[in-house]
Amino acid sequence: MPSNKIEQTVIAFLKENGIDTSGKKLLLALSGGPDSVFLFHLLLQLSPLLNFSFQAAHLNHSLRGKESDADMVFCLKLCEENRITLHTDVIDVKKYSSDNKLSIEEAAREARYGFLEGVADKINADYILTAHHKGDNAETIFYNIIKGSGISGAAGIPVKRGNILRPLLSLSREDIIESLHEDQIEYRTDSSNADNDFSRNFIRNELFPKIKENLNPSMEEALYRFGNILREANYYIEQKVVSAVEKYVSFEKDVVRISDDLSSEGEFLFGETIKKIIEEHFLEQFTYDDYLNLSLLSDNLTGKKNNLKNGLVAWKERNELIITRDFEIKDYRYEIFPGEEITVSEAGIKIRIELISDETPSFSHDYELISANNIDDMFILRNWNFGDKFIPLGMRGYKKISDFLNENKIESFRKNGMPVLINRNNIVSVVGLRIDDRYKITKTDKKFCKIWVKKDD
Numbered sequence: 077m078p079s080n081k082i083e084q085t086v087i088a089f090l091k092e093n094g095i096d097t098s099g100k101k102l103l104l105a106l107s108g109g110p111d112s113v114f115l116f117h118l119l120l121q122l123s124p125l126l127n128f129s130f131q132a133a134h135l136n137h138s139l140r141g142k143e144s145d146a147d148m149v150f151c152l153k154l155c156e157e158n159r160i161t162l163h164t165d166v167i168d169v170k171k172y173s174s175d176n177k178l179s180i181e182e183a184a185r186e187a188r189y190g191f192l193e194g195v196a197d198k199i200n201a202d203y204i205l206t207a208h209h210k211g212d213n214a215e216t217i218f219y220n221i222i223k224g225s226g227i228s229g230a231a232g233i234p235v236k237r238g239n240i241l242r243p244l245l246s247l248s249r250e251d252i253i254e255s256l257h258e259d260q261i262e263y264r265t266d267s268s269n270a271d272n273d274f275s276r277n278f279i280r281n282e283l284f285p286k287i288k289e290n291l292n293p294s295m296e297e298a299l300y301r302f303g304n305i306l307r308e309a310n311y312y313i314e315q316k317v318v319s320a321v322e323k324y325v326s327f328e329k330d331v332v333r334i335s336d337d338l339s340s341e342g343e344f345l346f347g348e349t350i351k352k353i354i355e356e357h358f359l360e361q362f363t364y365d366d367y368l369n370l371s372l373l374s375d376n377l378t379g380k381k382n383n384l385k386n387g388l389v390a391w392k393e394r395n396e397l398i399i400t401r402d403f404e405i406k407d408y409r410y411e412i413f414p415g416e417e418i419t420v421s422e423a424g425i426k427i428r429i430e431l432i433s434d435e436t437p438s439f440s441h442d443y444e445l446i447s448a449n450n451i452d453d454m455f456i457l458r459n460w461n462f463g464d465k466f467i468p469l470g471m472r473g474y475k476k477i478s479d480f481l482n483e484n485k486i487e488s489f490r491k492n493g494m495p496v497l498i499n500r501n502n503i504v505s506v507v508g509l510r511i512d513d514r515y516k517i518t519k520t521d522k523k524f525c526k527i528w529v530k531k532d533d
Contacts, residue, residue: 079513082255083121093235094533102130103201105192108147108264111207114252116260120158131161135191137169137184147264163195203241208233211249214299215279227310232303248296278344311506313348320349332357334397360506391489398489405493409458420457423495428528429455444505446515448523456498466503467513477506485510
């Protein structure tokens with residue numbers, strides 16, 4: 077069993093990080109390898125001391141044929157001998173990788189955490205425990221730095237993220253292996269760990285031994301401290317980012333608006349704030365190329381746009397940047413008759429037309445009111461086309477719709493989908509903005525049309 081020193085190290089580590097497991101139900105990710113087997117025995121030892129219960133979960137990735145099956149059998153036997161419930165499942169990771177266009181490493185990780193979350197929900201577990209240690213943390217920091225990650229990636233593996241808990245981050249790989257050997261505890265060895273075609277294996281097997289030998293034998297401890305420092309710095313940065321979002325950013329259904337004033341906070345906070353928006357609001361990865369595109373766009377004229385990664389687009393509007401999903405507005409055309417209401421998804425509106433007879437019609441901001449003396453029952457609602465003209469209410473001459481939209485500061489990304497209402501081939505209204513002067517109410521009118529427009533939620 078793990079030594080008293082290790083036991084106390086882990087207990088102190090949990091306490092330092094504000095983690096209380098008393099009365100909690102835990103779920104251990106059990107692969108059968110040395111790290112998870114060590115944690116399994118440590119949990120057996122700590123459960124009466126810290127007053128928690130635990131179950132285990134094993135996912136067979138089907139990557140190593142009979143060897144993978146033997147891992148599952150080993151875990152079943154280990155749990156049966158110690159009267160611990162084990163949840164198992166089998167997945168073809170190669171197929172999952174191909175179907176989802178992921179690397180084998182990414183597919184295995186995604187499948188594993190999906191399985192663990194499913195089991196945790198099923199048994200109402202408070203925490204999912206993984207057996208990551210200082211060595212894994214060092215590999216993660218090194219890997220993320222090489223890949224050009226931000227501060228959060230370079231900070232390494234967090235002790236706790238959501239319901240994922242990693243109680244062994246205070247221990248080294250050597251601590252774990254030495255304890256297993258002293259107590260003659262069996263575990264499985266994954267032969268794929270020797271395959272340096274996998275990025276992390278190359279770091280672990282090739283780079284780290286040379287760094288320890290030639291530069292710093294305590295490299296893992298040094299990276300552990302480095303990660304803690306960055307994590308503290310990242311916490312401070314996150315608080316600044318939250319404040320920046322509250323001050324400079326507004327959110328709509330599919331639109332994020334970012335005030336140009338955000339730039340006054342400096343390039344670094346600008347980039348971190350946009351990163352948070354992209355990753356949390358749009359659930360997409362934010363890249364350095366995206367940052368460069370946005371920085372360049374902030375200096376451009378109104379109406380310019382740049383495409384970002386993952387189907388996003390950024391627009392420069394007056395005094396702000398706007399980020400939306402990249403969508404193509406197709407031409408649309410609807411027939412509508414008095415008494416009907418239709419939904420125009422392309423314009424994000426619902427519209428209803430009512431025909432009324434009233435000698436003293438009332439005006440309201442809730443609807444447009446036009447004369448119905450010279451109209452047919454059938455209206456056409458469509459998006460405006462280049463070359464369309466109308467006579468805006470209060471004017472005598474024609475104006476191009478394009479000029480009218482510019483003068484009314486309609487945002488570039490909304491312009492193409494703006495609807496116009498047609499009757500007898502004449503534009504009756506630029507919907508929601510202005511009616512045509514030819515259809516204004518006069519003292520002699522006896523018939524009127526109410527045009528109700530509201531956003532389609």
